[in-house]
Amino acid sequence: MEAAIQSKIEIPRTSEKMDSELSKLGNNLVTKFHVLMRISQIYDSKNVALQQFVQESIHAINTFVQREGSIRLKIVGDDIFLNEQRLRYSVEGFTSFKYLLTQWKKRLIGEVLYKEALDEDALREFIYILMALEDGKEENATLFNETLKDRHLSSIEVGPLEVYEKEEGAYTLEKGDSREIGKKVFFETIGTVKEVITQIKGKQHADVRKLKRLVRKAVHLIMEDESILLGMTTIKNYDEYTFNHSVNVAIYSMAMGRRLGFSRGVLSELGITAMLHDIGKSKIPLEVLNKPAALTDAEWGQMKKHPLTGVEIVLNLKQLGEVNPKMVVGIFDHHLKNDLSGYPKLFHNKRVSLFGRIIQVADAYDAMTTPRIYKKVPLTPGQTLAVMLKDRDVYFDSILLKMFIGLVGVHPIGSLVLLDTHEMGIVFKPNTDPQWIERPHVVLVERDRRGRGKKELVDLTERNGGGRFKRNIVKALDPYKYHVDIAKYFL
Ligand SMILES: [Fe+2]
Ligand SMILES: [Fe+2]
Numbered sequence: 052m053e054a055a056i057q058s059k060i061e062i063p064r065t066s067e068k069m070d071s072e073l074s075k076l077g078n079n080l081v082t083k084f085h086v087l088m089r090i091s092q093i094y095d096s097k098n099v100a101l102q103q104f105v106q107e108s109i110h111a112i113n114t115f116v117q118r119e120g121s122i123r124l125k126i127v128g129d130d131i132f133l134n135e136q137r138l139r140y141s142v143e144g145f146t147s148f149k150y151l152l153t154q155w156k157k158r159l160i161g162e163v164l165y166k167e168a169l170d171e172d173a174l175r176e177f178i179y180i181l182m183a184l185e186d187g188k189e190e191n192a193t194l195f196n197e198t199l200k201d202r203h204l205s206s207i208e209v210g211p212l213e214v215y216e217k218e219e220g221a222y223t224l225e226k227g228d229s230r231e232i233g234k235k236v237f238f239e240t241i242g243t244v245k246e247v248i249t250q251i252k253g254k255q256h257a258d259v260r261k262l263k264r265l266v267r268k269a270v271h272l273i274m275e276d277e278s279i280l281l282g283m284t285t286i287k288n289y290d291e292y293t294f295n296h297s298v299n300v301a302i303y304s305m306a307m308g309r310r311l312g313f314s315r316g317v318l319s320e321l322g323i324t325a326m327l328h329d330i331g332k333s334k335i336p337l338e339v340l341n342k343p344a345a346l347t348d349a350e351w352g353q354m355k356k357h358p359l360t361g362v363e364i365v366l367n368l369k370q371l372g373e374v375n376p377k378m379v380v381g382i383f384d385h386h387l388k389n390d391l392s393g394y395p396k397l398f399h400n401k402r403v404s405l406f407g408r409i410i411q412v413a414d415a416y417d418a419m420t421t422p423r424i425y426k427k428v429p430l431t432p433g434q435t436l437a438v439m440l441k442d443r444d445v446y447f448d449s450i451l452l453k454m455f456i457g458l459v460g461v462h463p464i465g466s467l468v469l470l471d472t473h474e475m476g477i478v479f480k481p482n483t484d485p486q487w488i489e490r491p492h493v494v495l496v497e498r499d500r501r502g503r504g505k506k507e508l509v510d511l512t513e514r515n516g517g518g519r520f521k522r523n524i525v526k527a528l529d530p531y532k533y534h535v536d537i538a539k540y541f542l
Contacts (some may be wrong), residue, residue: 055466076115077133079525084147089150102171112165119134144459160195164208227424232272236265236268236269240298247330257368262326266323278464278479284464286542287429297328299417307413308321324406330360380407381407383405384410391403391520393446413455415446415447416455419439420432430458433461433466464478470493474522475495477535482510494507
């Protein structure tokens with residue numbers, strides 16, 4: 052019966068599997084547009100700073116045109132497509148994506164086409180015409196094309212913004228402002244963790260004030276609706292592992308802290324501690340950190356020093372405020388394990404601190420569910436919880452682990468599941484009623500006639516006329532096998 056269900060599921064198209072080189076070029080282009088648009092708002096078209104940047108941008112644009120023949124940037128919903136491929140947000144590129152989307156949408160421009168290589172004058176004129184368009188004027192695209200023609204810029208064309216109405220019956224996933232703020236806080240925090248780590252690596256003075264500010268915002272979001280930031284943890288960015296991991300561990304830890312009834316102040320401390328839990332790794336050479344094979348004894352020795360190195364670094368951070376013992380001890384403890392069989396080795400037995408125990412759970416879960424250089428296909432969320440439960444007494448505080456499972460759900464957020472209706476779904480948030488922990492809210496993975504992803508949110512406790520559940524989970528599926536980009540559903 053299972054096989055029959057399996058054969059009926061429609062496998063989504065694999066356009067998500069974007070060539071990473073193309074994705075890098077695309078992100079670079081979006082960043083260039085962002086800067087050009089901004090500079091053009093400040094300076095006139097003859098400015099030297101602008102001139103220099105136009106040259107750099109022309110280089111990026113023409114390299115791309117040479118490779119692909121032309122460039123078509125198109126806005127579909129909240130996504131940007133580059134020559135028919137959806138561009139993925141990169142951590143650094145997030146602000147640029149947002150800026151481009153807002154500026155184009157405001158002017159009702161939805162598409163730009165460069166049919167051949169451009170020269171500097173053409174690019175400069177294009178940017179100034181674009182930015183001079185009136186907000187919300189329907190004829191903008193037509194006017195734009197006429198102006199381009201008048202100025203003999205035949206290699207450029209623009210198209211109007213297409214507004215798609217929402218499909219009938221499709222439940223909108225937008226939770227308005229909170230989700231937008233969540234994205235912003237998430238990406239900004241990753242960027243900030245990266246800055247702090249880079250400063251520490253370069254032996255510079257690390258500025259953690261911004262990190263503290265962002266953690267306070269994150270605490271606020273978690274208090275409001277933990278599912279927003281928990282959803283973001285499904286963005287497993289393999290190239291940015293350390294930064295992404297630090298932020299995810301902080302999100303899980305803060306959500307656990309909230310359930311433990313911590314005050315906002317203590318939640319912020321826990322958040323910062325979790326963000327910095329692996330800061331000691333900034334002193335380990337990248338060859339060791341990213342080694343695709345087993346570590347030698349000496350390398351393991353280096354690795355095991357990171358909790359202690361972390362403590363030293365944190366003690367030297369000036370802006371952390373008073374050095375808080377909870378934070379320092381939390382970092383020191385995060386690999387001790389429940390039975391103290393972990394590291395560092397202790398001379399006297401002690402009880403692992405609460406911050407340390409919380410971070411230990413969050414850290415293990417995130418590490419196991421994330422792809423790494425040496426393990427490209429990670430465990431699914433469900434498999435990870437099974438492994439953690441098996442080793443619970445050795446590694447974890449079992450009460451905290453139980454609470455963590457309540458937090459991410461029996462079918463954890465971000466799991467891809469097969470339903471008995473032959474549909475595939477992504478677990479979006481656990482059911483708030485503990486009675487229904489096995490019946491989360493799920494987004495159905497479907498495509499409409501145009502091939503665009505439809506996002507319909509369903510509650511698995513819904514029943515049909517006969518009082519039976521409308522949908523039941525049959526089993527978890529491997530998103531890698533079905534080429535489903537889970538993170539996309541949370542962005
Ligand atoms: Fe660690
Ligand atoms: Fe870690």
